[in-house]
């Protein structure tokens with residue numbers, strides 16, 4: 001009876017020992033699995049971090065050749081800073097990182113496409129006009145010339161315009177092509193005026209400071225840009241009709257700027273464009 005009891009107790013004890021050992025092994029295996037998972041996850045996070053870094057480097061190298069273009073708004077640094085900030089706060093979330101990387105690649109492709117379009121546009125004068133030749137030269141191809149119905153595109157009785165919603169396009173009145181009083185010299189000067197509007201829209205900070213010299217009037221400022229930058233330009237023109245007659249043509253807004261305003265224009269144009277910027281996360 002006693003013996004039997006002893007044997008049962010020993011058996012139970014052994015069984016408990018074995019169960020405990022098995023439990024320990026299971027626990028250890030679980031921990032190893034967990035560690036493997038963690039290592040795998042950390043590796044994935046590192047890979048994503050690297051992928052994001054490479055995407056950002058690609059963006060920076062697409063921006064680099066744009067330095068010197070007089071369009072501050074061309075490079076939306078604050079958007080890029082936001083991408084970097086998102087990448088930092090979501091660095092442990094693989095799916096989120098994938099989305100951010102694809103956003104960076106999208107931004108890079110957008111800039112590269114614009115650059116390619118500008119290259120093609122600078123090389124081609126589709127309208128064969130002095131308008132486009134001048135705008136291609138001033139804008140390095142970045143500014144498109146759209147010869148269209150300005151009563152629609154500009155919503156007004158003007159020769160040409162630039163809309164803030166699409167500041168890379170200058171709209172020119174199609175009717176001006178057949179206007180006998182319109183010379184290529186006048187087209188050239190008006191193209192300078194319109195290019196000033198492109199610069200105004202695409203450099204809001206520098207423009208806010210410079211427009212003060214013109215009482216905030218972008219039109220007299222644009223006239224002054226043409227008068228300052230295009231040698232020999234004037235707002236008044238005599239266009240010969242024949243040996244005895246000529247048209248008196250006035251373009252612009254009737255005010256010829258003074259020397260101090262011309263200096264404002266020179267200072268303004270000297271500081272246009274975007275500054276290099278380290279994308280901060």
Ligand SMILES: [Zn+2]
Pocket residue numbers: 193194197218219222
């Ligand atoms: Zn204007």
